[in-house]
Amino acid sequence: MAKPRVGITVGDPAGIGPEISIKAAADPAVLEVCEPCLYGPHHQTDLRGFAPGVVSAEAGRAACDAIARAVEDVRLGRLDAIATAPINKEAFALAAIPFKGHTDLLAMLTKSGPAVMMFHSEPLRVVLATVHVALREVPRLLTPDLLDFIIDVTAKELPRFGWANPRIALAGLNPHAGEHGVIGDEDDAVLRPAVARAREARGIDISGPWPGDTVFGRAARGDFDVVIACYHDQGLIPVKLLAFGRSVNVTLGLPIIRTSVDHGTAFDIAGKGIADPSSLVEAIRLAAKLAITPNP
Numbered sequence: 001m002a003k004p005r006v007g008i009t010v011g012d013p014a015g016i017g018p019e020i021s022i023k024a025a026a027d028p029a030v031l032e033v034c035e036p037c038l039y040g041p042h043h044q045t046d047l048r049g050f051a052p053g054v055v056s057a058e059a060g061r062a063a064c065d066a067i068a069r070a071v072e073d074v075r076l077g078r079l080d081a082i083a084t085a086p087i088n089k090e091a092f093a094l095a096a097i098p099f100k101g102h103t104d105l106l107a108m109l110t111k112s113g114p115a116v117m118m119f120h121s122e123p124l125r126v127v128l129a130t131v132h133v134a135l136r137e138v139p140r141l142l143t144p145d146l147l148d149f150i151i152d153v154t155a156k157e158l159p160r161f162g163w164a165n166p167r168i169a170l171a172g173l174n175p176h177a178g179e180h181g182v183i184g185d186e187d188d189a190v191l192r193p194a195v196a197r198a199r200e201a202r203g204i205d206i207s208g209p210w211p212g213d214t215v216f217g218r219a220a221r222g223d224f225d226v227v228i229a230c231y232h233d234q235g236l237i238p239v240k241l242l243a244f245g246r247s248v249n250v251t252l253g254l255p256i257i258r259t260s261v262d263h264g265t266a267f268d269i270a271g272k273g274i275a276d277p278s279s280l281v282e283a284i285r286l287a288a289k290l291a292i293t294p295n296p
Contacts, residue, residue, distance in 0.1 A: 003034050004080035004291035006284050007070040010040035013050040014059045015265025016275035017085030018042040023277040030281055034288035037079065040066030052271030060091030064105065071109040074256045081257035081287035085280060086265045089132070100132045103251055106258055116153045116252040118226075119236065119262060120161065120286065121243035124219055125226040126235040127154050127252070138231045139186050142173065147194035150228055155204045157252040158226055160293055169215050169224040170195055170208030171234060177209045191230075245278045248286045257290045259283040 008025055011017025018041060025036040041047050041062055050059050064087075073079045089100055099105040107115040118127045129150045130141050151168065158166035170191060172178060178187030191209040198204040208215070212229075216238035219227045229235025239247050240262065249260040261279040269275055 004288050005037055005078070006034045006287050006291070007037050007039050007073060007079040007082040008280070008284065009063070009066045009070050009082060009084045010038060010042045011066075011085030012059050012063045012088040012091055012265045013041040013047055014052055014054050014056065014091075015086060015088060015267055015270050017063075017087075017265065018047060019270075019273065019275045020261075020277035020280045021085050023275075024280040024284055027277065027281050030284050030288075033285055034080075034291075036284060039070045053267035055088055055090050055094065055267075057091065057094035057096075060088065060093075060095035060097055063087045064092065064095065064097050067102065067105060068109055071106065071256065075110075080291040081259070083280065083283040083287045084258065084260040086261055086263060088265045088267075102258070102260060103131065106251055106254055106256075110255050112254055114149065115254050116150060116157075118154075118157075118250045118252050119239045119247050120250050121239060121247035123242045124216060124239055124247075125158075125161070126216070126239050127226060127228045128232060128235050129228055130231050132232065135231060139173065142186065142190055142230060144190065144194060144197075147191065148197065151194065151198045151204060151206060152202070153253045154226060154228060155198075155202075155206075160290060163225045165205055166225040167223075168204065168206040169210055169219060169227045170206060171212045171215050171227055171229050172209035173212075173230045175211070175213070177211045245276060246282055247279070248283045250286065257287055259287040259290075 008021050010021040021038055070082045103115045103117050117131055130138050172187045174184035174187055178184045181188055187209045195206050195208055198206045212234055215227055247262040251258045260283055
């Protein structure tokens, strides 16, 4: 059986993306499971116009163009999946690209609805209800409609990762999940009803909201298959503590398979030849696995 073709977008060419992409594409663990194909500037001659560690509009445009070409090749059947190296949000802004990251850009390119970010690792899986927004905006954004959507996408997508009937936990927004309204009312007023609707009306195995300081540990010990976190750092701190360099960013809700690294552009070590490709290797391997796994 032919190996799946996985497109690797090199991300911001001023960061470590080109380096880790070249390293990952040549890794025996990658070559064993797929045929990698690089998108974006990665040869030394291509990179001359991008100073290592320097944010620029040119780098932002190059990163965006590579992603767009890879998505188009998936649409045309030339690729089976894509794995992305990190972009720089400031470079996107300088290039007047109206997206804060891959997730929103991919949703637009694939003409799909809102996409959902999940971090997948052996010890812990975490879905983010809100992503790159200021912390003060999170309570306002956690609407019943958003929570219903996030819960439904999580329940629908987890079976392809091996959990036929995933046990989902919803992390509380406030300390101690609000302590029954003593420390904020959002958990009782918004989160708890969302859990009840999902269980009673849609038959989803979800519980919570659970205190954020214990739910991730419980999931890592096997009590839950996935945790929905209310905001970016609530979910990513435990994932990166337990599996940094081994976790994979997966976009749920897209008509294509897309995985990514669990780190940023690392401008401080760009161009030094010391970047670790481990996370990208894991992202490519997971993309290849998903490409040959039937979607339940």
